[in-house]
Amino acid sequence: MAYAAASLVPVGVLGAVLVTGYREDAARQAEEQGRAQAVVIAEMAVAPALEEADLTAGLTETQRDRLHAATDFAIFHGSVVRLRLRSFSGQVVFSDDGSTAGGIPVADPAFRTAAVGQTDVAVVPDLERSPGQVIRVLEPVVASTSGRAIGVLELYLPYESIAAQLQQQMRVTYWRLAAGLVGLYLVLALISWSTTRSLRRYAAQQEREALHDALTGLPNRAAFRLRARAALENAPRRGAFVLVDLNHFKEVNDTLGHHAGDELLKVVAARLVEALRPEDTVTRLGGDEFGLILPGVDRAEVVALLSGARSRLTEEIVLDGIPLTIEASFGVALYPEHGAEVEELLQCADAAMYQGKRGTNGIVVYAGGEVAHSTQWLVVQAELRHAFERDELVLHYQPKIRLSDGEICGVEALVRWQHPTRGLLAPAEFLPAAEQSGLIEPLTDWVLRRALADQRDWLTAGRSWPVSVNVSARNLDQPGFAASVAALVTRTGTPADMLMLEVTETALAGDAPAAIRAVVDIVERGIGVAVDDFGVGYTSLSQLRAIPVSEIKIDRLFVDGLSRNPQSEAIVRSVIELAHGLGCWVTAEGVENEEVRRWLSDAGCDAAQGTLLGTPLTWNDLIETTAAGRTRREIPAPAGS
Structure with a gap:
């Protein structure tokens, strides 16, 4: 509506201009009528009556009578208000009322215009019969016989009738103009309303598109x-x-x-x-x-x-x-x-x-704790790429202890990062960044290569320990993963059954068909597979029956509660019986005290891991410790582990 209201201004200005133009046209029309009437009087009445008169010398009685006869009719019927015949010097030689005075001064531009042979017309106030207006015409008088100007005819013609006629015409014109302007305004208002409505719709659409998702229609x-x-x-x-x-x-x-x-x-x-x-x-x-x-x-x-x-x-x-x-x-x-x-x-x-x-x-x-900003993960990922080149990654090995005799029956490879400024970093500080990027694949490849190389060295030293390496769900999704692992085993000359790949239960539960295919491929190549963190992933029994695993590792969540939670005891005992029924070896993780170790041994658990039995060490430290004849309970924890 603001646009429609604003459009009133140009419409009003247009109307004012048109009205002014019409008024000026009406005035010109009146002047033209006066001019034509003056020409008729001058040529048809005045000029023939004068013949070869010399106005500077005055008129003869005959000429005066002729003029009276020629103009009385017009004066009588009111078609002429006043009439004066003047010489070029301004002298009134004839007037309708017989006076020899009056008229406009000789110095007036209108008189001078007529004196040089041109007509001057103007609508002026009637000073003698005020109020009112008359059409004043100053017309040069041309002798009919010689064709030369001999004086000036000063005519005052009635304007009221012309004005009334023009007023009637103007009234009709005003109505038509008003109707046209109102129609124009309505059209402009309609265009304004339509345009404003379209613009508002467009703006609303633009705002919606800026704040909404095009596919789902939800806010973005x-x-x-x-x-x-x-x-x-x-x-x-x-x-x-x-x-x-x-x-x-x-x-x-x-x-x-x-x-x-x-x-x-x-x-x-x-x-x-x-x-x-x-x-x-x-x-x-x-x-x-x-x-x-x-x-x-x-x-x-x-x-x-x-x-x-x-x-x-x-x-x-x-x-x-x-x-x-x-x-x-x-x-x-x-x-x-x-x-x-x-x-x-x-x-x-x-x-x-x-x-x-x-x-x-x-x-x-969210359970609290420090949250790494996304840019921090980007920094970690960038630094981790350089860590491969600078050989900053190291492996520690945590022993698995056979509960029946306390001997080491295998080791689990655990990766650490010897960061140049932050020191020795645990997996939790960089593995999530590797999982979120493509770095988990080269990281797993590095761990496998280093673990198999270290294993070859301790086999040479007389320690026949199988090595376990953790792999992620992304590794199982990687095409040809089993073939690449088998190629590494062959290259190092290590027996395939001396390598155990630990897969979390959640990785198996995520995409079961793909995971089962990958596990079957790995097992068919002679490599062992263990289910890590068992008990927290809710793997179904039917699914576990379909996976050819050789070891099940009970999650520390259940092991830690054995001494105080009967439900944990029931779960662990059931898992042990289930695993043995499937022909699997059972290892308990997170054994921290002697009471739990004894309970697991009595329950038939095959092996255990935990700080009570041995903390992660480099393979050299582990070799030296076992060579010194210490028991697993005496294996010290290295600095920073």
Whole structure:
């Protein structure tokens, strides 16, 4: 409406200009009528009556009578108000009322114009019959016989009738003009309204596109940050930020195509919105990552809410005729408990989500501790690449003790990083960065090469210890992984059965078909496979039965609770019986005291690892320690382990 109101100004100006123009045209029309009438009087009445008169000498009686006869009719009927015939010197030689005075001065430009043979016309006030206006015409008088100017005819013609006629014409013109201007204004207003409406729609569309994801229609990353800041500033002053990442989304794109991946993302978006509350915010941050803002919830409420959302997500969906189950990892950061800034809370949620991807619990609430910034992980990844070139990585070996006689029955290779400025780093400080990048593959290759080389040396020294090396789920997904490991074994001349690859239970649970194929390929080449951290990944018995593993390692979570938790005792005893029933060797991790060692031995556990039995050492230290004849309980812990 502002544009429509503003358009009144040019429309009004246009109307004023047109009205002024029409008035000027009307005045000119009146003047032209007066000019024509004066010409007629001068040529048809005055000039013939004068013949060859010399106005400077005055008129004869005959000439005066002729003029009276020629002009009386016009004067009588009012078509002429006043009439004066003047010589070039300004003398009045004839007038309608017989007077010889009056008229405009000789010096007046109008008189001088007529004196040189041109007509001057103007609408002027009627000074003698005020108020009113008359048309004053100064017309040169030309003798009819000689054709030369002999004087000036000063005529005053009535203007009222002409003015009335013109006023009537102007009134009609004004109405037409007003109607045209109103129509123009309405058209401009309509155009203004339509244009403004279109611009508002376009602006709203642009704003929506700037703050919404084109594929799912959800708010995007920019909108998430805006709403997240608003949630932190407004009541209630508690709630949760949640990061959701789909598991194995890349496989859907690679196998079924990006159109199927897009359809899957739409389904996930719809299900998340349906499963959450109206006041909750669901956004797509990019790729297969979603962000949730859940205001007014505590830890228990957010877990319950997300459990329902996760159950909704896992409902089967059919894409391109193939039934799929959607799995996702939820990382939760609570505010203000875990922070008061958006970036800080997102880092906590990201850390929790990453922990969920590595573990089996799909919903992980941040548990505190230092959160590495993403740029710090980039620095770690860059430095880790140089660590290969500078030979900064080292291996320590933790012995596995056979519980029946206390002898070493194998060692587990554990990688450390001798950082040039930060000292000896534990795996937790750099393995996550390697897992997030492609560095886990060269890192695993380095560990295998070094472990097999060290094993060759201790076999030469008379220590026949099998060596265990941890591998990740990404290694199992790597094409030709089993063949590359077998090639390394052959190159070092080590018997294949002296190498054990430890695979976490969560890696087996992540993509079971692919993991089983990789494990079968490894075992067929004579290399042993152990299931690490058993008990926390919820591997099904049928799945375990299908995997040809030779060893099961019970997670320290259950071993640590043996002395005080009857449920842990029942679980460990069941695992031992299950493993023996499947023909597997059983090793317990995290044995820290003698009571637990005795309980495991009595329960039939085959081997154990832990600080009670031996801490990680370099292989040289381990060789020297065993050569000195010390028992495993006497193996010291090296500095920085």
